[in-house]
Amino acid sequence: xxxxxxxxxxxxxxxxxxxxxxxxxxxxxxxxxxxxxxxxxxxxxxxxxxxxxxxxxxxxxxxxxxxxxxxxxxxxxxxxxxxxxxxxxxxxxxxxxxxxxxxxxxxxxxxxxxxxxxxxxxxxxxxxxxxxxxxxxxxxxxxxxxxxxxxxxxxxxxxxxxxxxxxxxxxxxxxxxxxxxxxxxxxxxxxxxxxxxxxxxxxxxxxxxxxxxxxxxxxxxxxxxxxxxxxxxxxxxxxxxxxxxxxxxxxxxxxxxxxxxxxxxxxxxxxxxxxxxxxxxxxxxxxxxxxxxxxxxxxxxxxxxxxxxxxxxxxxxxxxxxxxxxxxxxxxxxxxxxxxxxxxxxxxxxxxxxxxxxxxxxxxxxxxxxxxxxxxxxxxxxxxxxxxxxxxxxxxxxxxxxxxxxxxxxxxxxxxxxxxxxxxxxxxxxxxxxxxxxxxxxxxxxxxxxxxxxxxxxxxxxxxxxxxxxxxxxxxxxxxxxxxxx
Amino acid sequence: xxxxxxxxxxxxxxxxxxxxxxxxxxxxxxxxxxxxxxxxxxxxxxxxxxxxxxxxxxxxxxxxxxxxxxxxxxxxxxxxxxxxxxxxxxxxxxxxxxxxxxxxxxxxxxxxxxxxxxxxxxxxxxxxxxxxxxxxxxxxxxxxxxxxxxxxxxxxxxxxxxxxxxxxxxxxxxxxxxxxxxxxxxxxxxxxxxxxxxxxxxxxxxxxxxxxxxxxxxxxxxxxxxxxxxxxxxxxxxxxxxxxxxxxxxxxxxxxxxxxxxxxxxxxxxxxxxxxxxxxxxxxxxxxxxxxxxxxxxxxxxxxxxxxxxxxxxxxxxxxxxxxxxxxxxxxxxxxxxxxxxxxxxxxxxxxxxxxxxxxxxxxxxxxxxxxxxxxxxxxxxxxxxxxxxxxxxxxxxxxxxxxxxxxxxxxxxxxxxxxxxxxxxxxxxxxxxxxxxxxxxxxxxxxxxxxxxxxxxxxxxxxxxxxxxxxxxxxxxxxx
Numbered sequence: 001x002x003x004x005x006x007x008x009x010x011x012x013x014x015x016x017x018x019x020x021x022x023x024x025x026x027x028x029x030x031x032x033x034x035x036x037x038x039x040x041x042x043x044x045x046x047x048x049x050x051x052x053x054x055x056x057x058x059x060x061x062x063x064x065x066x067x068x069x070x071x072x073x074x075x076x077x078x079x080x081x082x083x084x085x086x087x088x089x090x091x092x093x094x095x096x097x098x099x100x101x102x103x104x105x106x107x108x109x110x111x112x113x114x115x116x117x118x119x120x121x122x123x124x125x126x127x128x129x130x131x132x133x134x135x136x137x138x139x140x141x142x143x144x145x146x147x148x149x150x151x152x153x154x155x156x157x158x159x160x161x162x163x164x165x166x167x168x169x170x171x172x173x174x175x176x177x178x179x180x181x182x183x184x185x186x187x188x189x190x191x192x193x194x195x196x197x198x199x200x201x202x203x204x205x206x207x208x209x210x211x212x213x214x215x216x217x218x219x220x221x222x223x224x225x226x227x228x229x230x231x232x233x234x235x236x237x238x239x240x241x242x243x244x245x246x247x248x249x250x251x252x253x254x255x256x257x258x259x260x261x262x263x264x265x266x267x268x269x270x271x272x273x274x275x276x277x278x279x280x281x282x283x284x285x286x287x288x289x290x291x292x293x294x295x296x297x298x299x300x301x302x303x304x305x306x307x308x309x310x311x312x313x314x315x316x317x318x319x320x321x322x323x324x325x326x327x328x329x330x331x332x333x334x335x336x337x338x339x340x341x342x343x344x345x346x347x348x349x350x351x352x353x354x355x356x357x358x359x360x361x362x363x364x365x366x367x368x369x370x371x372x373x374x375x376x377x378x379x380x381x382x383x384x385x386x387x388x389x390x391x392x393x394x395x396x397x398x399x400x401x402x403x404x405x406x407x408x409x410x411x412x413x414x415x416x417x418x419x420x421x422x423x424x425x426x427x428x429x430x431x432x433x434x435x436x437x438x439x440x441x442x443x444x445x446x447x448x449x450x451x452x453x454x455x456x457x458x459x460x461x462x463x464x465x466x467x468x469x470x471x472x473x474x475x476x477x478x479x480x481x482x483x484x485x486x
Numbered sequence: 487x488x489x490x491x492x493x494x495x496x497x498x499x500x501x502x503x504x505x506x507x508x509x510x511x512x513x514x515x516x517x518x519x520x521x522x523x524x525x526x527x528x529x530x531x532x533x534x535x536x537x538x539x540x541x542x543x544x545x546x547x548x549x550x551x552x553x554x555x556x557x558x559x560x561x562x563x564x565x566x567x568x569x570x571x572x573x574x575x576x577x578x579x580x581x582x583x584x585x586x587x588x589x590x591x592x593x594x595x596x597x598x599x600x601x602x603x604x605x606x607x608x609x610x611x612x613x614x615x616x617x618x619x620x621x622x623x624x625x626x627x628x629x630x631x632x633x634x635x636x637x638x639x640x641x642x643x644x645x646x647x648x649x650x651x652x653x654x655x656x657x658x659x660x661x662x663x664x665x666x667x668x669x670x671x672x673x674x675x676x677x678x679x680x681x682x683x684x685x686x687x688x689x690x691x692x693x694x695x696x697x698x699x700x701x702x703x704x705x706x707x708x709x710x711x712x713x714x715x716x717x718x719x720x721x722x723x724x725x726x727x728x729x730x731x732x733x734x735x736x737x738x739x740x741x742x743x744x745x746x747x748x749x750x751x752x753x754x755x756x757x758x759x760x761x762x763x764x765x766x767x768x769x770x771x772x773x774x775x776x777x778x779x780x781x782x783x784x785x786x787x788x789x790x791x792x793x794x795x796x797x798x799x800x801x802x803x804x805x806x807x808x809x810x811x812x813x814x815x816x817x818x819x820x821x822x823x824x825x826x827x828x829x830x831x832x833x834x835x836x837x838x839x840x841x842x843x844x845x846x847x848x849x850x851x852x853x854x855x856x857x858x859x860x861x862x863x864x865x866x867x868x869x870x871x872x873x874x875x876x877x878x879x880x881x882x883x884x885x886x887x888x889x890x891x892x893x894x895x896x897x898x899x900x901x902x903x904x905x906x907x908x909x910x911x912x913x914x915x916x917x918x919x920x921x922x923x924x925x926x927x928x929x930x931x932x933x934x935x936x937x938x939x940x941x942x943x944x945x946x947x948x949x950x951x952x953x954x955x956x957x958x959x960x961x962x963x964x965x966x967x
Contacts, residue, residue, distance in 0.1 A: 080532045093531070100525055102532060199532040205762035234534050235764050313762055316564050319575020320529040324628065336626075340568055363566070363757035372759055 001026055002162035003479060005215065006222045009165065010067045013060055020060070020070030024053035024114050027072045031116065031163050037482060038139045040148075040157040042077045043085050044117035052114040059112055067222050069112025074164035076155050077118035078125060079105045079210070080199040084115075088201045089123040089133040089151075092347030093327045102199020103231045104168060104210050111226045116164050119154030123349045124318065125175055125203040127151050128421040129411065132351045137408055140182060141480040142446055146405040149179030155213045156183035161483040166214035166223055170200060172207045173306055174400070174425025177437035180213055181400035181449025184439045186466065186476055187213040188220045191457050192432035193238035195224075196231030202317040204310035205236070207429040216476050217438065217466035221245035224459060243460040249467040254288035256465065257393040263299040264398030264424055272443040277399050280440035280450045280469070284397075287468055294393060296385045301378045302427035303419060308362045308375035309430070314352075315359030321347060354415075383431040386453070390433075395465055396453040399424055400437045404446035424451060434459050438466045439475035447478070487725065489686040491717050492694055493646035496681040497659055499638045499669045500613070501544045507612045507636035508535030508578065515675045519618070519629035527615075527633040529573030534763050537562075541636040542767065543777060544668035545585045545610050548638060550778045551662050552605050554589025558769045562610075562761040567754045571615035571628050579611035579639075581758045585767070586638075591662075592786070593654045594804060603655050604643030611637050638668070644683065644694065649713035653706050656680060657808065660706075661785045665810045679704050682712060685730070686720045695720075696730040700737050700744055712737035716744050788813055796826030805834055811848045818855035823862040832862055836876060840883060853882045861889035868953050874898050900953040907944075907956055911964050914943045925965055933965075940965065 001023065004012075013020055028046055035041050049072065056070035075081065078088045080098035087093045101109070109115065122132040130138040130153025140148040141161040148157045152169030156179035159167050169176040171189035180187030188211045195210045202208060212223035225245050231237045258281065265274055281291055323329035323343030330346055333339030348356070362371035389396060401421055411418045428435040433456055440450035450469075454462045470476050506513055509526035525533035549556045563581040586608035592600050613635040618627035640659060646652045660678060663669035670677050685697035700716060703709050715737070720730055733749040760766075783791070785807050792803035792813075807813045812833065820829040837858065841848060853861075861882065865875045870893060881892045893899055901907060915922050918940075925936050937958075944957050 078532075080530075086531075088531070096531070098530070098532070100530070100532075197532075198534050201531040202763075233536060235536050236534075236762075312759060316566050316576050316757070316759070319566060319568065320531065320573060322568060322570075322575060324570050325528060325573060326530070336570065360757065363759050365755045365757075368757075368759070 002030060002165075003215075003477075006067060006071055006165060006219045009071055010069070013070045020053040020056040020114060021050060023070065024049050024072050024116070027116055027164060034161055034482065035163060037144060038141060038157050038161060038163070039136050040120055040138050040154040040161070040163060041074070041117045042087055042089070042120050042135050042154070045084055045115055048084065049114050049116050052109075056112045056114060066111045066226070068108065068226060070114060071165050072114045072116045073108065073223075074116050074119050074155060074158050074167040075105050075108075076121055076152050076167065076169050078121060078170060078201040079168060080201065081105050081115070081118065084118065086118065086201070087134070088125070089121040089135060090347065090349065090352070091134040091328055092321045093201075094134065096327050098199075100199060103196035103233060104200065104227050106199075107226050108168070108223070119152070119158055119167060121154050122151035122175075123352050124201070124314070125151040125170055125172055125208075126314070126351050126355055128174065128178060128418055129406070129408075130154065130179070131408065131412055132349055134349060139408070140405045141482050142184065143405065144482070145407055146446070147182065147408050149182035149401070149405060151175040151179075152187075152213060153179045156180055156185055156187070159183070159185045159213055159215060160480060162479065166212060166219050168210060168223070168227070169213045170203075170208055170210045171429065172203050172209075172310060173429050174422045176211050176213055177400045177425050177435060177449065177451060178421065180437040181451075182405035182447065184447030184449075184475070184478060184480075185213060185215055186217050186220050186436065186438050186470075187211065188224060188436045188459065188462065189428065189434060190224065190228060190459055191238070191434045192429075193236050194242075194434070194457065194459065195227050196229075196234040196237045198231055198233040202313075204313040205317060206313060207306075207310055209429070216470050217436070217463045218246070218249060218470075220436075221249060221463045221467070224463070228459070238457070240457050245460050245463050248460040248464045251464050252288065253284065253465060253468050256284070256287075256289035256395070258284055258289050258291045259294035259389055259393030259396045260291060261294050261296040261299070261389070261396060261398055263296050268402050268420065268423070269399060270403045270443070273399055273401075273403060273448050276441040276443060276448040277397070277450055281397060283469060283473060284465075287472065292393065294389045294396065296382075296389060296396075296427065298378065298381045298385050299423070299427055302382055302430055303423060305375040305378040305382065306422070306426040306430060307358070307419060308371045309379065311355040311359030312362045312372050313359065315356045315363065318348070318352070318356055323347075379430045382427050386427070386431045386433055390455045394454070394461065398451050398453075400449040400451040401425070404443050404448055428453055432456065434462055436462050436466055438469060439478070441475055442478075447475070488689040489717070489721050489724070490689045490691075491647060491713070492644050492685050492687060492697075493652050493713065494644035494683040495642045495646065495652060495655065496683070497640040497656065498679045498681075499640060499659070499663050500677040501541050501636040501638055501668055502670050503538055503540045503544070503636055505538055506634040507538050507541050507610065508634050511634070513635050514631075517631055519627070520631060522631040523633065527573065527630050529575070535578060535761075537764060537767070538636060541610060542585065544666070545608065545638055546769070546774060546777045547666050547668055547781060548608055548640075548663065549586035549589065550781055551666055551784055552586075552589035552591055552608075554605065554608070555587035556769065556774050557583055557585045557587055558771075558774070559583060559766055560585040560769075561766045562764045563758045564761045566757040569614065570626060571617045571630070571633070573615065573630060573633055577612060577614060578761055578764070580609035583766070584609035591655065591658055593651065593658050595650060595654050598801070601645075601651060603645045603651075606641045606643050608638050608640040611639055613637050649710045649717075652682070652713055653710050656706060656709055658785070661808055661810070665782060665784055667782070673704050673706075676704060680709055682709065682716070684713065684716050684720070686717065686724060695724075696732050698730065698732065698744075699734045701734055701747065703737050708737060708739050711739070711742055712744060715742055719744065785810075796820070796830070798826055798830055802830045802834065806830060809848070815848050815851070815855045815858075819859035819862065822856070822859040823866055825862070825866050828866060829859070829862055832858070836879060840879070852885065853879065857882060857888060864889055864893060868900055868902065868955060869893060870898055870900055871950065871954060874900075874950055898951065901948055901951050902953050902956055904956060904960065907952060907960055908964070910947055910952070911944060911957070911961055914940065914947060915964060918943070922965065926967060937961065937965070
């Protein structure tokens with residue numbers, strides 16, 4: 001039951017093969033049995049889930065509801081959920097119960113989906129391994145000694161392990177795609193502005209974007225259809241019309257022009273990962289696509305640029321966590337400064353503190369031009385690279401990450417190595433284009449993700465390309481052994 | 487040493503929008519703490535700002551009114567600092583690309599001279615909340631009702647050279663924003679607050695001296711006094727060979743002194759950067775032109791029209807048009823009087839005197855413009871004379887009825903019956919035979935001086951009700967004999 005697609009589950013719910021309450025109960029049981037090994041959920045909302053499932057069953061009985069009605073999903077714990085603890089993986093928000101609902105979770109709720117719980121994540125979405133959570137590291141279902149990727153590691157793990165049909169994630173520099181790649185699932189980072197950021201706890205506002213994480217492109221299409229669209233509560237959300245992401249899935253790929261950026265296949269890329277990617281690309285050729293080499297010459301600059309812009313914005317975005325109105329406050333502050341300093345020192349973990357300091361420094365008087373302004377100029381160059389490339393090809397393909405999932409603890413002492421994890425994903429956020437990670441094969445027992453990047457608002461095209469691949473491969477149907485144990 | 491003062495002003499004007507700059511919460515003064523807030527004003531995680539378009543429109547109106555370049559591309563920036571009543575840890579303001587660019591105002595001084603004050607810029611920003619230090623037993627209460635209230639910060643060039651000029655400039659800004667209807671102008675409630683940048687330099691020196699900034703002065707009188715006090719303080723230091731420390735100071739109206747708040751060394755590094763939650767504002771020429779076309783009449787335009795249409799003097803026109811409320815009162819009262827000079831004199835004279843006595847704004851006048859116009863109409867048509875009219879106005883002020891009701895009830899109507907006046911004069915001439923004799927034997931120049939005595943007697947006899955316009959010619963004729 002847990003391995004089936006949204007389309008099939010929706011059909012079965014309508015056929016009364018089983019009820020949403022039964023389906024939800026199945027997932028809750030699986031979570032109870034398997035999650036202790038994974039630590040993928042921060043909170044499980046059993047009562048709420050069963051209540052929502054019951055309501056969904058009533059809707060379905062009346063012939064109402066959408067394809068998501070009655071489908072159990074999970075939300076990354078940075079989407080504010082009214083009445084449900086929302087921690088952002090931080091001690092700072094260990095007690096924060098929002099009095100409001102994010103637009104993304106609101107839309108999914110209104111579509112009738114059931115919320116199983118909130119997934120673990122790197123604190124404030126800062127990390128590439130999910131080791132930076134106040135609630136502990138998440139384990140990769142394919143190998144419990146390795147990381148699931150980050151920052152949406154919990155969401156990737158729950159989908160891979162069958163602890164939710166699908167999940168929401170957010171991607172600031174690769175936080176949907178890299179964990180999707182490490183956990184062998186499908187994840188989509190939409191165009192900046194496609195999905196409302198209202199109620200998403202901000203990391204770097206000009207880069208953050210919510211998106212779907214699921215087993216297949218088709219499941220992602222179901223979720224995106226609900227999540228995407230203009231929101232008057234988010235000034236940066238786009239008024240561009242959304243497309244029908246489902247009907248476009250079956251368009252044949254004959255004549256599709258694929259660009260392979262040579263910079264994505266250079267030093268640092270694991271040779272077996274490279275081989276897996278090239279095998280996947282050959283599969284597209286079989287489907288009628290043509291492949292050419294392209295260049296994104298400023299790729300190397302994406303890391304320094306990103307690690308100025310994202311921390312700068314974060315240093316400002318995270319100023320509101322001051323102990324005054326919500327969240328953690330230190331015990332017995334002796335004065336205002338003491339309250340600020342101890343609250344923030346106690347509430348934020350090491351990685352978050354480090355990025356706040358980097359960002360504060362980069363925006364300081366006398367350094368702004370050299371860092372922030374220069375980073376913005378590089379950002380423009382990177383965007384121009386993509387615009388030029390995408391005028392020649394329909395989609396760009398490459399690896400998501402240089403390696404498969406690495407061992408827990410293996411990079412925690414080497415921040416530069418950790419930051420290099422994101423070399424292939426950051427530039428997409430800097431440019432604001434959409435990109436996906438889809439399962440493309442394995443190196444040993446560990447999944448490898450193929451990244452597909454497209455033009456602004458070309459989500460339907462990306463989903464179509466991914467879906468066609470998934471119609472001819474079964475990498476996305478593989479299940480980790482631990483998930484079969486329940 | 488002969489010092490020249492150099493002043494630049496930053497005026498924070500609270501825009502009179504219904505809702506806040508970045509949220510739908512109502513704007514208002516005096517509500518229960520934290521009742522006029524939304525997620526955005528509380529700085530809740532995940533809350534996002536959405537620009538109030540009305541505030542934008544008001545800012546563009548102001549830009550037109552000061553002959554300024556409008557920022558067709560303007561950008562909100564974050565000014566980062568920690569303070570308990572600043573919920574997000576930053577204030578959303580504008581830095582490099584303000585909505586209103588360079589402009590100027592021609593300010594008229596009391597001596598009738600005009601000086602042009604440059605305006606560097608005016609930008610939109612959100613207000614912070616309030617910290618309440620009383621009643622919390624050593625703790626601080628936070629009220630975020632004011633958080634995200636829209637402000638237009640108007641920054642002048644250092645073109646101001648005296649306290650009087652500073653006050654005239656602030657009054658002009660006050661007049662413009664109330665004319666435009668973009669600010670209620672209520673300084674006591676903080677709708678206009680002024681930061682004063684002030685330095686001294688020896689007369690003739692081009693280079694500026696070190697300046698201090700006096701924060702949050704909120705009345706015309708305090709602005710003037712704060713400037714005088716600060717000039718004196720700086721002059722004393724400089725005369726003694728000391729040097730001015732660049733710092734922020736506070737004006738204490740009770741002690742009439744400024745005192746140091748923080749020095750430049752403690753100044754925050756605000757780490758301004760473009761706010762990523764708000765897209766740059768791109769205006770179209772059409773939008774800007776349409777606002778210009780629909781601009782209401784401005785103070786100087788109104789003054790010119792008053793001179794043209796009502797033939798008022800430049801001074802009268804200037805005084806009456808300085809506040810939109812007074813100009814409206816004048817025009818409404820004059821509708822029935824149709825004697826602009828008479829109406830102007832009475833509005834600027836007797837009415838203003840009564841308002842000042844009771845410290846009322848013209849909008850709070852117990853006698854409204856229409857009622858006031860009716861009173862003046864009775865002066866105009868000679869029903870009562872000016873002296874009586876003052877008494878009637880006082881009675882109207884005390885809510886004793888309309889002008890006509892009071893005139894009727896108190897029997898104040900002027901005597902205009904020539905027969906009755908002739909009889910009254912005859913009685914007076916008979917009773918004052920000696921004076922009549924002296925008058926008749928005097929030369930015309932002397933007679934002119936002496937006639938006042940007889941007029942006085944007539945007025946006394948008529949209890950002020952005799953119409954001087956009718957009395958004078960009859961009296962002159964009868965005195966001739």
